[in-house]
Amino acid sequence: MTGSVQEIALVNGLILADPRSCKVVPHGKTIIKGNRIAEVNSSYLGDEISGEVLDCTDCIILPGLVNAHTHAAMSLLRGLADDLPLNTWLNDYIFPSEGQYVAPDFVYLGTSLSAVEMALAGITTFADGYFFMERAAEAAAAVGLRAIVAQGILDVPVPDNQRPEAWPDRVRAFFSGFPSNDLVTPALFCHSPYLCSPETLVRAKRMAEDHNCLLFSHIAETRSEVEQIGFRYNRTPLDHVHALGILDPNFVAVHCVHLSEKEVELAAESKTGVVHCPESNMKLASGACPAWDLVRHGAKMAIGTDGPASNNNLDLFEEMRSASFLSKLLTGNPEALDAATALRMATIGGAEALGLDDRIGSLEPGKFADIIVIDLNRPHLMPVFDPVSHLVYSAKGSDVRDVLVNGKFVVRNGTIMTVDTSELYARVRDLSNKIAAALDAPGRR
Ligand SMILES: CSC[C@H]1O[C@@H](n2cnc3c(O)ncnc32)[C@H](O)[C@@H]1O
Numbered sequence: 001m002t003g004s005v006q007e008i009a010l011v012n013g014l015i016l017a018d019p020r021s022c023k024v025v026p027h028g029k030t031i032i033k034g035n036r037i038a039e040v041n042s043s044y045l046g047d048e049i050s051g052e053v054l055d056c057t058d059c060i061i062l063p064g065l066v067n068a069h070t071h072a073a074m075s076l077l078r079g080l081a082d083d084l085p086l087n088t089w090l091n092d093y094i095f096p097s098e099g100q101y102v103a104p105d106f107v108y109l110g111t112s113l114s115a116v117e118m119a120l121a122g123i124t125t126f127a128d129g130y131f132f133m134e135r136a137a138e139a140a141a142a143v144g145l146r147a148i149v150a151q152g153i154l155d156v157p158v159p160d161n162q163r164p165e166a167w168p169d170r171v172r173a174f175f176s177g178f179p180s181n182d183l184v185t186p187a188l189f190c191h192s193p194y195l196c197s198p199e200t201l202v203r204a205k206r207m208a209e210d211h212n213c214l215l216f217s218h219i220a221e222t223r224s225e226v227e228q229i230g231f232r233y234n235r236t237p238l239d240h241v242h243a244l245g246i247l248d249p250n251f252v253a254v255h256c257v258h259l260s261e262k263e264v265e266l267a268a269e270s271k272t273g274v275v276h277c278p279e280s281n282m283k284l285a286s287g288a289c290p291a292w293d294l295v296r297h298g299a300k301m302a303i304g305t306d307g308p309a310s311n312n313n314l315d316l317f318e319e320m321r322s323a324s325f326l327s328k329l330l331t332g333n334p335e336a337l338d339a340a341t342a343l344r345m346a347t348i349g350g351a352e353a354l355g356l357d358d359r360i361g362s363l364e365p366g367k368f369a370d371i372i373v374i375d376l377n378r379p380h381l382m383p384v385f386d387p388v389s390h391l392v393y394s395a396k397g398s399d400v401r402d403v404l405v406n407g408k409f410v411v412r413n414g415t416i417m418t419v420d421t422s423e424l425y426a427r428v429r430d431l432s433n434k435i436a437a438a439l440d441a442p443g444r445r
């Protein structure tokens with residue numbers, strides 16, 4: 001300790017500080033002072049270090065992963081409805097269940113469970129979109145993750161707003177009651193151009209601008225959405241929001257599976273954040289996002305898991321691998337979306353899409369100390385010719401040993417340090433037993 005500022009030094013590992021270059025420095029040291037990185041990539045020759053020393057021999061040290069899209073509270077609906085296309089999944093199963101069960105405590109519990117799952121798998125920042133988002137903010141902060149929590153807006157009744165026309169009041173209440181802390185930031189989430197009118201989209205954009213926050217939306221997820229938007233507005237979905245004046249660096253378009261060539265260019269030119277969710281898109285058979293085309297056009301590309309009820313886990317290592325494999329399959333080109341590109345999308349790319357790249361996404365002096373340590377003492381991670389290849393093609397979330405967010409250990413030696421997981425899991429079992437009992441009730445399905 002120096003004065004009251006806590007110091008932690010990570011020594012002896014393979015340091016991958018900047019996913020933009022993917023350069024790996026062996027036997028270096030990374031020094032954290034308080035909640036920031038003070039030094040990185042400096043050589044470690046066994047020199048004396050003040051503060052705590054974390055030995056990272058046989059480990060890779062890299063920036064924490066950024067899950068740029070999820071619906072964290074939906075962990076409590078995981079496995080409730082599978083093997084369905086998006087429209088049936090949403091309209092016949094998810095929306096009715098949300099109407100029945102989603103309440104402030106549901107959101108707190110489900111988000112806590114997901115935050116623990118994400119932390120254990122090396123995700124240090126997540127962008128969430130759901131209802132009762134004040135409670136999601138509390139849950140993220142309790143687990144100790146960095147989060148952007150976006151309040152959902154739909155033109156149909158939703159769990160925290162039964163009168164669709166009153167959504168601006170709900171949004172005002174959300175901003176005014178937002179818990180102030182360093183880790184979580186508020187934002188808005190217009191569900192989609194098919195469940196939000198042009199008026200709603202434009203008004204939400206104005207409100208997001210007034211509060212200097214991001215606006216998210218699911219865009220061009222399915223062919224049926226493209227048909228519906230074409231029928232209603234005679235445009236394709238991304239072009240439709242562009243025509244409404246919404247595309248800019250503070251807009252985040254999630255999915256972008258079915259884009260025209262013009263829309264790929266539009267996404268890149270407008271510097272809109274684009275979140276690729278390969279596993280959710282594959283599971284719901286929505287299609288394959290032209291991610292490699294978007295990357296080559298210079299779009300701000302991030303990766304997301306989507307919610308745990310359509311994935312059905314929150315492992316961004318799996319997601320990087322799937323993003324890469326899906327692009328190779330889609331293009332017929334094995335060089336498409338290579339490992340370094342996938343790693344960039346899951347770190348600095350996510351930070352850029354969320355407007356956080358001046359604070360996170362790489363290990364640089366002055367940035368927040370959001371750092372993960374991957375244990376290479378695993379059969380599937382030997383031998384090590386190329387650490388980047390291992391991170392994307394071989395590693396899993398369960399290979400994460402330590403996680404620091406804002407300079408604090410959230411996971412240490414594979415154990416969550418911030419919340420009592422036995423109590424959390426007991427509460428999850430209790431609630432899920434009640435949901436399961438109601439599902440089994442006669443006449444439910
Ligand atoms: C304001 S977003 C929350 C809303 O979105 C629903 N949802 C979850 N996953 C998806 C998806 O892949 N496409 C469209 N909508 C989705 C979720 O159940 C909430 O109702």
Ligand SMILES: [Zn+2]
Nearest residue numbers: 070218306307
């Ligand atoms: Zn989603």
